[in-house]
Amino acid sequence: MEKVDCIIVGGGLAGLSAAYGLASEGLEVIVIERGDYSGAKNVTGGRLYVSPIRDLYPELWKAAPFERPVTREFVTLMGDGAHTTIELASERFATPAYQSYTVLRARFDQWFADQVMEKGGMVITKNRVDDLLLEGGKVIGIRAGGDDIGADVTIIAEGVLGLLSSKAGLREEPRPQDHALGYKEIIELPPGVIQDRWHLNEGEGAAHLFMGGVTRGLMGGGFLYTNKDSISLGIVVGMEAMRQAPDKVDSYTLLDEFKELPQIKPLVEGGTIVEYSAHAIAEGGIAKVPKLYGDGYLLAGDTAGLSLNALVTVRGMDFAIASGYYAARAVIDAKERDDFTAASLAQYEQSLRSSFVLKDLETARYIPHTIENPRLFTHYPQAVSNLMEQVFTIGPGPSKKLSSTVMGGVRKDFLNLQTLKELYAMRKI
Amino acid sequence: MAQILVYSEKPAAARELVFKAKELGAALGLGVVAAALGEGAAGTAAGLGEYGADRVYVSEDSAFAGLPVDVVAEALAQVARAAGAEYLLVSSTRRGKELAPRVAQKLGAACVTDVNSLTLEDGVLVAGRYALGGATVALEKLDTQTKVFAIMPKTFEIGAPTAGAGEVFAPALSLQPSAVKLVDRRPKEGESVNLDAAERIVGVGRGFGKREDVALGEQLAAALEAELACTKGLADFQWLPEERIIGLSGAKTKPDLYVAVGISGQIQHTVGVSSSKLIAAINTDKDAPIFQLADYGIVGDLYQVVPALVEKLKGL
Amino acid sequence: MNILVFVKTNPDLQMIRIKDRQPVMEAIPYKVGDLEKNAVEAAIQLRDAAGGGTITAVCLAEANRRAKETLKEVLAMGADEAVLVTEPALEVADQAAVALVLAKAAEKTGYDLLLFGEGSTDNYTGQVGPRVAEILGVPQIGYARKITGTEGGVQVERSMDEHIEVLEAPFPVAVTVVSEINEPRIPSLMNIMKAGKKPLAEYSLADLGLDATSVVAQKAILSNLAEEQDRKHIMFDGDPAAQAEAFVNALLKEGVLGR
Ligand SMILES: Cc1cc2nc3c(=O)[nH]c(=O)nc-3n(C[C@H](O)[C@H](O)[C@H](O)COP(=O)(O)OP(=O)(O)OC[C@H]3O[C@@H](n4cnc5c(N)ncnc54)[C@H](O)[C@@H]3O)c2cc1C
Numbered sequence A: 001m002e003k004v005d006c007i008i009v010g011g012g013l014a015g016l017s018a019a020y021g022l023a024s025e026g027l028e029v030i031v032i033e034r035g036d037y038s039g040a041k042n043v044t045g046g047r048l049y050v051s052p053i054r055d056l057y058p059e060l061w062k063a064a065p066f067e068r069p070v071t072r073e074f075v076t077l078m079g080d081g082a083h084t085t086i087e088l089a090s091e092r093f094a095t096p097a098y099q100s101y102t103v104l105r106a107r108f109d110q111w112f113a114d115q116v117m118e119k120g121g122m123v124i125t126k127n128r129v130d131d132l133l134l135e136g137g138k139v140i141g142i143r144a145g146g147d148d149i150g151a152d153v154t155i156i157a158e159g160v161l162g163l164l165s166s167k168a169g170l171r172e173e174p175r176p177q178d179h180a181l182g183y184k185e186i187i188e189l190p191p192g193v194i195q196d197r198w199h200l201n202e203g204e205g206a207a208h209l210f211m212g213g214v215t216r217g218l219m220g221g222g223f224l225y226t227n228k229d230s231i232s233l234g235i236v237v238g239m240e241a242m243r244q245a246p247d248k249v250d251s252y253t254l255l256d257e258f259k260e261l262p263q264i265k266p267l268v269e270g271g272t273i274v275e276y277s278a279h280a281i282a283e284g285g286i287a288k289v290p291k292l293y294g295d296g297y298l299l300a301g302d303t304a305g306l307s308l309n310a311l312v313t314v315r316g317m318d319f320a321i322a323s324g325y326y327a328a329r330a331v332i333d334a335k336e337r338d339d340f341t342a343a344s345l346a347q348y349e350q351s352l353r354s355s356f357v358l359k360d361l362e363t364a365r366y367i368p369h370t371i372e373n374p375r376l377f378t379h380y381p382q383a384v385s386n387l388m389e390q391v392f393t394i395g396p397g398p399s400k401k402l403s404s405t406v407m408g409g410v411r412k413d414f415l416n417l418q419t420l421k422e423l424y425a426m427r428k429i
Numbered sequence B: 001m002a003q004i005l006v007y008s009e010k011p012a013a014a015r016e017l018v019f020k021a022k023e024l025g026a027a028l029g030l031g032v033v034a035a036a037l038g039e040g041a042a043g044t045a046a047g048l049g050e051y052g053a054d055r056v057y058v059s060e061d062s063a064f065a066g067l068p069v070d071v072v073a074e075a076l077a078q079v080a081r082a083a084g085a086e087y088l089l090v091s092s093t094r095r096g097k098e099l100a101p102r103v104a105q106k107l108g109a110a111c112v113t114d115v116n117s118l119t120l121e122d123g124v125l126v127a128g129r130y131a132l133g134g135a136t137v138a139l140e141k142l143d144t145q146t147k148v149f150a151i152m153p154k155t156f157e158i159g160a161p162t163a164g165a166g167e168v169f170a171p172a173l174s175l176q177p178s179a180v181k182l183v184d185r186r187p188k189e190g191e192s193v194n195l196d197a198a199e200r201i202v203g204v205g206r207g208f209g210k211r212e213d214v215a216l217g218e219q220l221a222a223a224l225e226a227e228l229a230c231t232k233g234l235a236d237f238q239w240l241p242e243e244r245i246i247g248l249s250g251a252k253t254k255p256d257l258y259v260a261v262g263i264s265g266q267i268q269h270t271v272g273v274s275s276s277k278l279i280a281a282i283n284t285d286k287d288a289p290i291f292q293l294a295d296y297g298i299v300g301d302l303y304q305v306v307p308a309l310v311e312k313l314k315g316l
Numbered sequence C: 001m002n003i004l005v006f007v008k009t010n011p012d013l014q015m016i017r018i019k020d021r022q023p024v025m026e027a028i029p030y031k032v033g034d035l036e037k038n039a040v041e042a043a044i045q046l047r048d049a050a051g052g053g054t055i056t057a058v059c060l061a062e063a064n065r066r067a068k069e070t071l072k073e074v075l076a077m078g079a080d081e082a083v084l085v086t087e088p089a090l091e092v093a094d095q096a097a098v099a100l101v102l103a104k105a106a107e108k109t110g111y112d113l114l115l116f117g118e119g120s121t122d123n124y125t126g127q128v129g130p131r132v133a134e135i136l137g138v139p140q141i142g143y144a145r146k147i148t149g150t151e152g153g154v155q156v157e158r159s160m161d162e163h164i165e166v167l168e169a170p171f172p173v174a175v176t177v178v179s180e181i182n183e184p185r186i187p188s189l190m191n192i193m194k195a196g197k198k199p200l201a202e203y204s205l206a207d208l209g210l211d212a213t214s215v216v217a218q219k220a221i222l223s224n225l226a227e228e229q230d231r232k233h234i235m236f237d238g239d240p241a242a243q244a245e246a247f248v249n250a251l252l253k254e255g256v257l258g259r
């Protein structure tokens, strides 16, 4: 059997990041990606937080094909008949080094794969790994298209569903309650139009999130990111919530409905849809992170459950890149010791624990539970918009004092037992 | 005086080019000359004169036997130099397409092949050809002193001849025999189909699993009173003759109705049907690019849809 | 037997979108041209039939065209070595320039047989092969649909407009192939891995005794626009019988059935 130092299953961000680290140190590494090229089918909302990973591969981010740095944040709370948009223009966000950028995966991943190859790593596309090869509980390589290839370590970065690793018993089978579904379109718009619609200077970008009526009260929300000459527009809906929805919703129509909303329509006006995609998102949080390593293998990225849906931010790409980085470090050190047992590879989990990856997931431990509360997606966006509407209303008769308008709304919608209980529960997030 | 030099191994194509050259020459203030090379050259020379060549260079040198491209190219280059040719028009037949760049290289000339339009814009010849597999039409102009255009046959209308014109001239050529030897030459077993003029066409592609199954396509064509055509993908299996290929390297059609069955709709194919009035497609893959070009689409298995269609049509 | 196969990195035409009639070429993936794959397959079959010989794949490409990947794919198919001519700021101007560079690369590498595609996937000019042959002063045979090795040369069956011709030529000779010549193999994972270890030489223009002035364009593209298409995009759902019914009714309404 042909053998290499390391095989990486999946040429997404986690796999490529690991490969880049390993190839940079001269290890013989092959990435096997089933898509036509890296990024061909990979789906993301569109915003990569670079701050947490900037120091991991500092040379990489300088030349990366980002779309726009996010300098403006918008959140729209969608009520029935009224919605409220909060716009945050922070000078700090608009000053380099930027904390986050919008990205298009087709472009970004392909570029990343090129960087891996520049370093001497091999990225083999259009090939699917069919099985992990196990020998006495140890992963010794992979099988793909009838060829067996051996490796000291196999890094499994096959994305969110983790079918190979579950099949091999390295993690649990994916469950609907731990996942959401994302539907997304890329809609082309001229850069000038994008800058006008989101009040941006040339080259700057916005992130725009939508909570409330977007998803018929199902757990989820909408997102919109501005790219160079397109926007990424999508919705995220909990799989379980959708399964249990009173009236069965055809998931595809949700995005179409979303685009028809009066709040969204003017934002996408005149655009051309150039891409449509749908993809699962892991939302189980830290509680669902599987065992990250074992004899001869490591799990990285979404396969390792490393993603976070914290209402206004979806994160996964930064975790994928960081976990790939630490996986590579662990393999490099294991190679030095010439020991690829679980004990030797345990270093991987330790590094993830002492880095932002598992720390941030730990901090967010209670988010998955909290956001299961549908009222977050129905009651609150509506209540805020109602309140704002009252504040700005001058009726035919004499107006009430502003303070009593506000207090009235607050008392009605926020100062009740249920809300207080919910707020109390939220203290943990 | 500078000249336009015309050559094609096909007399009809040569006459068409000479006729066009005459029109261009009048506008550009250039004379028109032609070359007739190889067996039977003397016979075609007169026709070239009648259609517009002021002078026809004729040679039946034995080195032209089998029309080896290296020898023909050398001869043409020698004629071009002798005649002071600024433009060379050759036909973009297979022979012409391999000849044109070789002559161009000898003359330090730029060249365009597969030209399907040629217009004069401010005294500059602009050639049109399909680019990007047929996705676009590129308009090109050549910047070299000598310019070579290989033009698709039947690109131009040809008018009436004027009798008696044209001087026949035997050039002094210095030629080496080619190292390539012609061992055998036989006509292709083709059939004559006229897809260019067909009003309705059924196109079949690799969605057909076996040679025998193409009969289904034939039945549909019969029921629609349509011509049967195919993709290159299918002709490469030799399930249908090359004459039936539609696309970049086949026929360019403009029927009232084109029905694409089991065809993915790659650009090299669709360039040959994009002028159809109506396009319909049957394909199992809802994302097949052919649907983007279709007026009517059926996502389904041709083995079920085609028989259903044939039945329906027969019942009319 | 020294076989050179000329492979180009072609844009994946299926991925090109048209925007305001303009082709959008940004971020388009590049891959080995279809006909070049046929040429490589032909080379492999010739080499294997002869029981020896070396196949060198030669590519000239701008830096952004992922040319190494292209060459690795060809090496994975079975070519023995690869030569990539590239330069950071290189913009390959036209077929005359490409041919000049490729001819120089051929001279440097040495050759008996030069194999080309009948045309490249995107340009399909068919100019490069004949031009290289002319620069090198070797005879050429276009449109091969079958190539057999002979003592010191090849026999080629080629497909012309109305004829099949069988030609023979001694080495050195240039041959261009058509797609019906063979069905190119898809490399296995193992061969892809091994390809990474096969020699891949990189030359700059200077290595070939050329410079930027050697690749200046002799022609200009004045415009490159898609023809306009306006289609109805009506899809028929249901079972085949219902689809057939709806389709036939639509055709009747359009008045394209009958005479
Ligand atoms: C709608 C949506 C919005 C999101 N928004 C954001 C956001 O704004 N910011 C953010 O940071 N994160 C976001 N995420 C999360 C983020 O996209 C993921 O966490 C990230 O893509 C994970 O990267 P990965 O490399 O682990 O997996 P992937 O990118 O999924 O890569 C896995 C790769 O493995 C390949 N593969 C799988 N099986 C095999 C096999 N058997 N053989 C060979 N190859 C195989 C796949 O083809 C794929 O390329 C979002 C996710 C979704 C779905």
Ligand SMILES: Cc1cc2nc3c(=O)[nH]c(=O)nc-3n(C[C@H](O)[C@H](O)[C@H](O)COP(=O)(O)OP(=O)(O)OC[C@H]3O[C@@H](n4cnc5c(N)ncnc54)[C@H](O)[C@@H]3O)c2cc1C
Residues within 6 Å of the ligand: B204, B205, B206, B207, B208, B230, B231, B232, B233, B234, B245, B246, B247, B248, B249, B250, B251, B261, B262, B263, B264, B265, B266, B267, B268, B269, B282, B283, B284, B285, B288, B300, B301, B302, B303, C034, C035, C119, C120, C121, C124
């Ligand atoms: C330089 C060059 C020139 C070319 N010139 C031409 C040309 O002139 N003409 C031409 O046609 N091609 C040409 N080609 C080839 C072209 O690129 C494509 O390869 C070819 O058109 C594909 O043929 P296809 O659609 O039959 O096959 P495929 O692309 O293999 O498509 C088969 C389709 O059938 C569908 N299908 C499968 N099973 C079924 C079923 N049971 N029912 C219904 N649908 C089914 C599949 O979904 C698929 O979409 C050229 C290529 C090059 C490089």
Ligand SMILES: Nc1ncnc2c1ncn2[C@@H]1O[C@H](COP(=O)(O)O)[C@@H](O)[C@H]1O
Residues within 6 Å of the ligand: C005, C006, C007, C008, C009, C033, C035, C036, C039, C058, C059, C060, C061, C095, C098, C102, C115, C116, C117, C118, C119, C120, C123, C124, C125, C126, C127, C128, C129
């Ligand atoms: N840049 C290139 N590098 C290598 N070979 C090429 C290149 N361009 C063209 N060719 C070869 O020339 C053939 C004809 O190309 P073209 O003249 O562009 O139609 C191709 O099929 C290739 O074999």
